[in-house]
Amino acid sequence: MAINCRKCKHFFITWDTNAxxxxxxxxxxxxxxxxxxxxxxxxxxxxxxxxxxEAPQKK
Ligand code: SF4
Known part of the structure; x- marks a missing residue:
């Protein structure tokens, strides 16, 4: 199974709808x-x- 890039710090969302x-x-x-x-x-x-x-948890 492919690695989940969404959990990787090098991942980002572009503004390019094609990519x-x-x-x-x-x-x-x-x-x-x-x-x-x-x-x-x-x-x-x-x-x-x-x-x-991860975002820090609220207490
Ligand atoms: S975002 Fe890049 S470095 Fe991170 S898991 Fe995906 S391919 Fe690898």
């Missing part, structure tokens, strides 16, 4: 999740995943 998802590490904008493109072009899962800091 709404982006990855800062690979410098790509994609229609699908960037990790899917990475997998397609390299044949391997993305190795650069870094978990995004």
């Amino acid at each position: 709404p998802y982006g990855c800062r590490i690979f410098g790509i904008k994609t229609k699908q999740m960037p990790s899917i493109e990475v997998f397609k072009s390299s044949g391997r899962e993305c190795l650069k995943f870094e978990k995004k800091d």
Whole structure:
């Protein structure tokens, strides 16, 4: 299963409706999740995943 880029700190949303998802590490904008493109072009899962800091919980 592809890595969930939404949980990665390198993921961002672009304003491009044709390619709404982006990855800062690979410098790509994609229609699908960037990790899917990475997998397609390299044949391997993305190795650069870094978990995004969660918003602090309210007490
Ligand atoms: S570094 Fe990997 S997991 Fe993170 S956004 Fe880019 S492709 Fe997705």
